[in-house]
Amino acid sequence: MDLPLSDILSAGHLYALTGAVLVGLGLYAFITQRHPLRQLLAVNVVGAGIFLILGSLGRGPDATDPFPQALVITGIVVAVALTAFGAAMIVRQAETRAAAKPAADDNARGAS
Amino acid sequence: MSPLDLLVAVPLCCMAAALLLGRAARGLILLAAPLMAGLALWLALLPPDAAYLVGQWELPLGILLRADGVARLMILATALVIGAVGLHALVEPPEKPGHAAQAETFWPLVYLLWAGANAGFLTTDLFNLYVTLEMVSLAAVALAAMGSLAAALRYFMIALLGSLAYLLGVALIVARYDTVDVTLLAQLAEPDLATLMALGLMTAGLLIKAALFPMHGWLPPAHAAAPAPASALLSAIAVKLGFVILVRLWFEAFPAITGPAALQVLGGLGAAAVLYGSVQAMRQDRLKALVAYSTVAQVGYLFLAFPLVAGAIDPGDAWAGMTLQAVAHMLAKAAMFLAAGLMLKAAAGERIADLGGLAQAMPLTVTAFGLAAVSLMGLPPSGGFTAKFLLLTAAIEQGAYLYAGVLILGGLLAAVYLFGALAACFAPATTPRTPVTGGLRTAAPLALAGLAIVMGFGGTALVELSAIAAPWAGPALILPEPAP
Amino acid sequence: MTFAFDLILCLMILGTAGIALFVRDALAAIAFFIAFGNLMGLTWLGLDAVNVALAEIAIGAGVTGVLLILARARLLALGDDATCSGTPLWLRLGALAACAGFVVLLAASVLSIPPESGLDRVVAPLMPGLGIENRVTGVLLAFRAYDTLLESFVLLGALVAVWSLAPAGAWPGRPADPGMTDAPMRRVAGTFGQLLLPVALVMAAYLVWAGSDLPGGAFQAGTVLAGGLLVAAMGGTIGLPSSDRPLLRAALVLGPAVFLAIGLAGIAAGGLLVYPEGMAKALIVIIEYTLFLSIGVTLALLVAGPPVPDASHPNPEGKG
Numbered sequence: 001m002d003l004p005l006s007d008i009l010s011a012g013h014l015y016a017l018t019g020a021v022l023v024g025l026g027l028y029a030f031i032t033q034r035h036p037l038r039q040l041l042a043v044n045v046v047g048a049g050i051f052l053i054l055g056s057l058g059r060g061p062d063a064t065d066p067f068p069q070a071l072v073i074t075g076i077v078v079a080v081a082l083t084a085f086g087a088a089m090i091v092r093q094a095e096t097r098a099a100a101k102p103a104a105d106d107n108a109r110g111a112s
Numbered sequence: 113m114s115p116l117d118l119l120v121a122v123p124l125c126c127m128a129a130a131l132l133l134g135r136a137a138r139g140l141i142l143l144a145a146p147l148m149a150g151l152a153l154w155l156a157l158l159p160p161d162a163a164y165l166v167g168q169w170e171l172p173l174g175i176l177l178r179a180d181g182v183a184r185l186m187i188l189a190t191a192l193v194i195g196a197v198g199l200h201a202l203v204e205p206p207e208k209p210g211h212a213a214q215a216e217t218f219w220p221l222v223y224l225l226w227a228g229a230n231a232g233f234l235t236t237d238l239f240n241l242y243v244t245l246e247m248v249s250l251a252a253v254a255l256a257a258m259g260s261l262a263a264a265l266r267y268f269m270i271a272l273l274g275s276l277a278y279l280l281g282v283a284l285i286v287a288r289y290d291t292v293d294v295t296l297l298a299q300l301a302e303p304d305l306a307t308l309m310a311l312g313l314m315t316a317g318l319l320i321k322a323a324l325f326p327m328h329g330w331l332p333p334a335h336a337a338a339p340a341p342a343s344a345l346l347s348a349i350a351v352k353l354g355f356v357i358l359v360r361l362w363f364e365a366f367p368a369i370t371g372p373a374a375l376q377v378l379g380g381l382g383a384a385a386v387l388y389g390s391v392q393a394m395r396q397d398r399l400k401a402l403v404a405y406s407t408v409a410q411v412g413y414l415f416l417a418f419p420l421v422a423g424a425i426d427p428g429d430a431w432a433g434m435t436l437q438a439v440a441h442m443l444a445k446a447a448m449f450l451a452a453g454l455m456l457k458a459a460a461g462e463r464i465a466d467l468g469g470l471a472q473a474m475p476l477t478v479t480a481f482g483l484a485a486v487s488l489m490g491l492p493p494s495g496g497f498t499a500k501f502l503l504l505t506a507a508i509e510q511g512a513y514l515y516a517g518v519l520i521l522g523g524l525l526a527a528v529y530l531f532g533a534l535a536a537c538f539a540p541a542t543t544p545r546t547p548v549t550g551g552l553r554t555a556a557p558l559a560l561a562g563l564a565i566v567m568g569f570g571g572t573a574l575v576e577l578s579a580i581a582a583p584w585a586g587p588a589l590i591l592p593e594p595a596p
Numbered sequence: 597m598t599f600a601f602d603l604i605l606c607l608m609i610l611g612t613a614g615i616a617l618f619v620r621d622a623l624a625a626i627a628f629f630i631a632f633g634n635l636m637g638l639t640w641l642g643l644d645a646v647n648v649a650l651a652e653i654a655i656g657a658g659v660t661g662v663l664l665i666l667a668r669a670r671l672l673a674l675g676d677d678a679t680c681s682g683t684p685l686w687l688r689l690g691a692l693a694a695c696a697g698f699v700v701l702l703a704a705s706v707l708s709i710p711p712e713s714g715l716d717r718v719v720a721p722l723m724p725g726l727g728i729e730n731r732v733t734g735v736l737l738a739f740r741a742y743d744t745l746l747e748s749f750v751l752l753g754a755l756v757a758v759w760s761l762a763p764a765g766a767w768p769g770r771p772a773d774p775g776m777t778d779a780p781m782r783r784v785a786g787t788f789g790q791l792l793l794p795v796a797l798v799m800a801a802y803l804v805w806a807g808s809d810l811p812g813g814a815f816q817a818g819t820v821l822a823g824g825l826l827v828a829a830m831g832g833t834i835g836l837p838s839s840d841r842p843l844l845r846a847a848l849v850l851g852p853a854v855f856l857a858i859g860l861a862g863i864a865a866g867g868l869l870v871y872p873e874g875m876a877k878a879l880i881v882i883i884e885y886t887l888f889l890s891i892g893v894t895l896a897l898l899v900a901g902p903p904v905p906d907a908s909h910p911n912p913e914g915k916g
Binding site (some may be wrong): 083 | 599603606609610613614616617618622625626629632633636639640642644645647648651652656659660663664666667668671672673674676678680681683687688691692694695696698702703706707709711712713714715717718719731732734735736740743744747750751753754757758761763768803815834847855860869895899901902905
């Protein structure tokens with residue numbers, strides 16, 4: 001089955017457009033979310049959108065450019081490295097806050 | 113063998129060695145500091161066309177490393193700053209008391225920052241620059257987290273956004289031009305929508321990293337709260353890579369696209385940063401917050417220089433002024449943070465009002481702070497004076513009196529807040545102060561501040577050095593033939 | 597693949613991303629994020645980018661997903677459920693307008709660029725000189741090996757950065773036990789781990805080997821190894837090591853260091869990362885095997901987090 005849309009929009013452009021919308025969605029979530037963990041998730045969605053733009057615009061009629069593919073793999077690894085550090089910082093911050101709280105006033109909560 | 117690769121490889125070797133050596137790794141700086149300084153000097157003395165392709169893979173696929181004047185000066189200053197800060201950190205622990213993890217991880221992070229900064233200054237490849245930008249950001253956030261985790265987390269989030277904006281711009285460039293090399297883009301670039309969008313995104317991302325007003329919000333809390341050696345590295349080096357990449361983009365890859373209006377926007381933000389940063393610095397009552405806001409102001413000068421470089425008939429002076437401003441700030445600000453760290457250790461508290469009695473108790477450290485202040489204010493003789501004088505001349509020649517006014521006013525405001533801090537050191541102490549001095553501890557800030565002053569005597573040589581392979585000087589670099 | 601399939605896939609990607617970003621409950625958000633990552637992997641398959649598909653599913657969805665789940669669990673133990681919080685309406689409206697405008701500009705930019713595999717023509721004639729078939733591996737470990745070398749140090753640096761967060765009194769120590777608190781689950785994970793670890797090792801080794809000619813490579817393989825190590829650790833089959841163990845340090849540094857050493861040895865042949873004539877494939881394979889081991893261990897420890905004072909549990913410890 002074929003849709004008329006496919007005449008004006010190549011698969012490469014369709015995925016690149018999806019990437020652009022992902023970037024926008026992620027950015028909106030990054031701005032409107034307060035929790036750092038949710039912001040970190042939003043950043044990863046933005047990253048995935050950028051990678052999709054990068055890769056799909058290298059999609060020629062008979063081959064996909066290996067150059068942007070390699071850049072995407074490098075980008076994915078850098079992204080996970082940063083996400084790991086960010087997640088660790090978020091948890092540490094929550095831990096120090098939880099540790100400071102019972103010291104300040106005596107109604108210790110939730111912290112096991 | 114060439115310093116172009118060793119300047120990156122040696123700090124990476126040190127980082128690996130530091131992880132293997134564990135707690136014994138701190139001594140490594142005794143070896144690394146002189147070695148890197150030697151390599152940086154070697155780089156400065158290379159012939160003007162020094163460049164090579166990594167792995168001998170040609171453009172547009174490969175990665176070109178090149179030693180232009182900006183790279184030579186920034187790498188030399190980086191070697192001096194990290195060398196001195198490292199030696200200082202041997203005797204003056206960079207960690208919070210009791211944090212053994214910070215004491216040990218400080219060293220590999222410093223080497224990561226060093227390798228990333230040098231790699232970034234040398235490469236002409238926009239994607240490679242993304243990787244180096246992340247090396248520097250990662251190390252910088254981790255160093256900032258040694259002071260305040262909350263400030264570091266904020267820095268991290270905003271830096272992440274900046275990285276992604278830059279990466280998105282690079283992605284559009286890859287798709288549009290099938291290359292990410294600055295020297296090739298200089299020949300290929302066209303002012304179409306995709307290119308403009310890419311340049312806008314990369315610029316926005318890098319301005320966040322360089323902390324130009326109004327994207328500076330993350331900087332003062334992070335830089336003020338970090339331990340002094342970490343603050344010195346953050347203010348001196350971490351914000352400079354974003355600036356250098358912007359220089360590469362605006363003056364080398366896309367000069368045909370960056371219209372005068374856009375340049376005036378950058379210049380205007382720079383001028384606003386000078387004024388805003390200075391006024392905020394005056395309002396601080398904590399010493400390190402004052403020094404951190406001074407960075408916001410000093411970064412402003414770098415961008416105030418953009419329209420002056422682009423508008424000059426012979427951009428040599430403005431270009432040198434911009435580059436030397438970066439170098440002078442690196443030396444002076446690192447000196448100032450180290451000195452401030454020592455002063456605060458001896459002082460009654462962390463406020464400027466607590467500094468009383470220090471001029472008598474630790475005169476050499478206060479001298480270091482004072483010499484650094486002279487350069488930051490732009491008083492002669494100093495590197496800061498040379499830089500601001502060159503910029504001022506360029507501004508007056510072009511009839512850009514507004515920028516000239518900001519250059520003069522910025523110096524006056526800096527004088528007000530820095531003299532204020534110095535004067536506090538001469539106030540009588542309420543209780544006797546135990547000085548924190550001796551050996552490398554005092555020598556490091558004093559040497560850095562001294563260098564910032566000595567820079568003022570090397571004017572002509574430094575101006576010539578900054579002009580090596582400069583984009584406005586024509587194609588000095590003979591490029592290998594690009595693959596068909 | 598037909599256009600209809602592409603279109604449905606894109607809509608599903610946007611749908612899962614939307615839920616992952618805006619659903620209230622954090623665990624649901626992460627679950628949809630993982631689903632999103634897997635759909636992205638499918639997309640990369642559709643784009644004939646199998647190497648990226650493997651990396652996206654293993655790292656983008658897998659490791660990142662586990663990282664987020666673990667972080668969320670640790671936050672929950674501290675009474676922080678990481679739910680969406682309401683932001684003021686003006687902020688949401690402003691952000692919506694700004695983001696919508698941005699997407700329109702970005703979409704127009706993207707549409708102005710014709711999708712082409714321009715550099716494939718440059719890469720293809722260079723491949724015979726390397727002696728390997730996989731062009732992406734060629735770009736990663738030869739033409740752009742410098743990027744990859746620096747990136748391997750970024751990954752190592754991230755672990756150092758995570759370690760730097762260890763609270764006072766925790767150093768040198770072990771990361772918090774990622775183990776199942778539920779006894780039957782722990783037994784299941786234990787048995788599974790005993791089985792999975794050798795399988796993961798073999799599979800990963802194969803992925804590296806295949807990476808020369810078929811899709812695969814050090815990063816994808818390293819992730820498989822990390823997954824095996826983590827499941828084994830969750831079931832208690834292996835204990836997570838103390839951060840100062842010399843053997844651990846050596847394992848972490850091995851890959852980047854060998855890569856750097858080979859790069860520096862290239863100076864004798866003409867410059868950094870120059871592979872001497874005829875030796876490219878052998879050197880690439882050496883780099884990939886050592887790198888994969890280090891990446892596996894690094895990723896596993898990145899997920900585990902910084903050392904904690906008491907090796908048994910993630911306590912909210914007192915600060916120093």
